[in-house]
Amino acid sequence: xxxxxxxxxxxxxxxxxxxxxxxxxxxxxxxxxxxxxxxxxxxxxxxxxxxxxxxxxxxxxxxxxxxxxxxxxxxxxxxxxxxxxxxxxxxxxxxxxxxxxxxxxxxxxxxxxxxxxxxxxxxxxxxxxxxxxxxxxxxxxxxxxxxxxxxxxxxxxxxxxxxxxxxxxxxxxxxxxxxxxxxxxxxxxxxxxxxxxxxxxxxxxxxxxxxxxxxxxxxxxxxxxxxxxxxxxxxxxxxxxxxxxxxxxxxxxxxxxxxxxxxxxxxxxxxxxxxxxxxxxxxxxxxxxxxxxxxxxxxxxxxxxxxxxxxxxxxxxxxxxxxxxxxxxxxxxxxxxxxxxxxxxxxxxxxxxxxxxxxxxxxxxxxxxxxxxxxxxxxxxxxxxxxxxxxxxxxxxxx
Numbered sequence: 001x002x003x004x005x006x007x008x009x010x011x012x013x014x015x016x017x018x019x020x021x022x023x024x025x026x027x028x029x030x031x032x033x034x035x036x037x038x039x040x041x042x043x044x045x046x047x048x049x050x051x052x053x054x055x056x057x058x059x060x061x062x063x064x065x066x067x068x069x070x071x072x073x074x075x076x077x078x079x080x081x082x083x084x085x086x087x088x089x090x091x092x093x094x095x096x097x098x099x100x101x102x103x104x105x106x107x108x109x110x111x112x113x114x115x116x117x118x119x120x121x122x123x124x125x126x127x128x129x130x131x132x133x134x135x136x137x138x139x140x141x142x143x144x145x146x147x148x149x150x151x152x153x154x155x156x157x158x159x160x161x162x163x164x165x166x167x168x169x170x171x172x173x174x175x176x177x178x179x180x181x182x183x184x185x186x187x188x189x190x191x192x193x194x195x196x197x198x199x200x201x202x203x204x205x206x207x208x209x210x211x212x213x214x215x216x217x218x219x220x221x222x223x224x225x226x227x228x229x230x231x232x233x234x235x236x237x238x239x240x241x242x243x244x245x246x247x248x249x250x251x252x253x254x255x256x257x258x259x260x261x262x263x264x265x266x267x268x269x270x271x272x273x274x275x276x277x278x279x280x281x282x283x284x285x286x287x288x289x290x291x292x293x294x295x296x297x298x299x300x301x302x303x304x305x306x307x308x309x310x311x312x313x314x315x316x317x318x319x320x321x322x323x324x325x326x327x328x329x330x331x332x333x334x335x336x337x338x339x340x341x342x343x344x345x346x347x348x349x350x351x352x353x354x355x356x357x358x359x360x361x362x363x364x365x366x367x368x369x370x371x372x373x374x375x376x377x378x379x380x381x382x383x384x385x386x387x388x389x390x391x392x393x394x395x396x397x398x399x
Contacts, residue, residue, distance in 0.1 A: 026106060035092050035102045037085065042109035050077040054163065061159055076160055080167050081107055083140050087171065088112040090136040094129050110251055111171070118356070119266060123194035123202075130186035137172035141165050179210030181255030203263040210256030214249040221245035265392060273354040277388055278372050278381030279303035283312065286337030290326060293318070293336045304369065304382035307340045314379050316340035317347065317369045320386070341367065348373050351380040362388075 026038035051073040058069040065072065088105045091114040095102050103115040120126040144165035151158045178188040185206040192202035225241035282302040284293045293305050305318035322339035341347070346365025351372040353361055362370070362385060372380040 026108075029107075032089060033092055033096060033102075035105055037105045038107070040106055040108040043081065043107050046109045047074065047077040047081070050080065058159065061154070062156065065156070072156055072160070076163055079160065079164055081112075083137070083164065083168050084112045084171065086140060087133045087137050087175075088114045090132045091116070091129060094132050098125050098129065100129075110248060119199070120190075123190045123199075126190035126193065127187055130183045130190065133183050134172040134175045137168045137175070141168035141172065144168065177213055178206065179213040179252065179256065180206045180259040181210065181252065182213075185210050185256070185259075200263055200267060203259055207256040207260045210259070211253055214253035214256070217245055217252065218249035221248075268392065269355040269359070271354075272358060272388065272391065274349065274358050274372055274383055275351050275380070277383050277391065278351065279384060279387070281306045281379065281382050283308045283314070284336055285309075286316070286340070287335050289332050290323065290334045290336050290339065291331035294323070294331065304384065305336060306371065306379065306382065307336060314343055314371055316342050317371060317382060319368055320384060321368060341369070343371055347371055349383070350375070358388075 026040035026043075029037045029039055031037070051070055053073075054076050055070045055073040058065055058072060062069065084107060085105070088107075092102045092105065095114070095116045098120060100120065101117045103117055106113045106115070116129075120129050141164075144161050148158060148161045148165060151161065153159070153162060175183040176187070178184040180186065180189065180203070188209060189199070189202035189206040192205045193199045196202065222238065222242040222245055225238050280300065280302040281304045282293070282297045282300045283306050284296065286307050297303070297305055304320075305323075306314050307316035307318065309315050316337070318336050318340045326334055326339070344365065346361075347367055347369075348371050349358075349361045351374055368385050370383045370385075372383050374380050
């Protein structure tokens with residue numbers, strides 16, 4: 001199971017990229033505290049697996065249930081993921097308390113993820129932001145244990161409460177493992193950050209521990225499964241355990257790697273200045289042939305074409321992707337107005353924006369080009385999201 005994570009932005013096109021569409025993330029289940037909660041399609045896979053496995057356990061403990069045991073097992077799967085949601089909501093409440101916006105919560109194959117838009121400002125806040133999830137899982141495990149004391153363990157309520165107690169304790173223990181992307185990894189990151197004063201050092205340390213955990217899971221779980229079966233033959237249960245271990249190891253490894261990638265991105269964001277990314281522009285009217293507009297752009301060494309009205313005021317931006325789609329032999333016969341996007345309010349952004357403020361402005365109105373304007377409202381140049389993505393890609397590649 002995974003806990004909270006800080007949401008990073010992919011450097012290239014696609015969902016989550018600057019100017020790209022906002023990903024939905026599955027089936028919307030509600031908006032507690034104003035944060036959307038999604039259930040991904042992969043949840044139904046794990047719900048079916050839990051129903052099957054828990055149903056087999058019920059057949060041993062309560063053989064009189066018959067086929068009804070699968071309905072009970074599915075109820076357990078739903079109740080278990082409700083507990084996971086409580087775990088994630090704990091992260092969300094603390095994040096909101098620290099004025100950190102939460103993009104969404106996802107319930108998926110291996111648990112839940114709270115996507116928090118920004119990093120905590122101090123190591124102590126990072127610690128509490130990470131620790132509160134496992135803490136709530138421990139509390140839930142204790143509550144289910146207390147509830148068990150009032151029922152017979154050989155009944156459906158007793159078995160369900162026992163299962164929920166154990167599963168919440170397992171979630172808490174697993175999330176406390178000290179490697180990213182788990183909550184324990186964020187706790188380790190907070191500790192190293194506090195000692196060294198460098199959040200990046202904490203991220204790298206916790207990421208390497210996370211990668212080590214991935215290898216331990218990949219190798220250790222299948223070996224433990226084989227030892228538990230006590231047989232020299234490779235059974236179907238061993239195969240399932242090995243497959244789950246492989247999937248879990250990949251998730252942990254990729255999560256640890258992604259954490260380092262996002263940390264590098266956050267370090268680079270303050271250096272991302274709209275003014276430095278601006279393209280020189282050439283102004284043309286809407287009826288100007290594309291071939292002629294491109295000729296003027298080449299002469300002016302401009303990288304963008306702006307459509308202006310009779311008074312010279314910008315009204316639209318010619319889309320680079322639309323230009324690329326027009327064959328060269330047709331360009332003298334196509335007017336630039338047909339290839340332009342009107343300049344709505346969100347496509348005019350201040351030239352002095354940088355870092356998180358710049359990305360936030362781009363995400364509010366997804367587009368491929370934006371007009372950069374000075375404080376007095378006059379045009380300075382054009383920002384193409386392709387240029388920003390290339391700059392971010394170079395940073396993430398270590399160049």
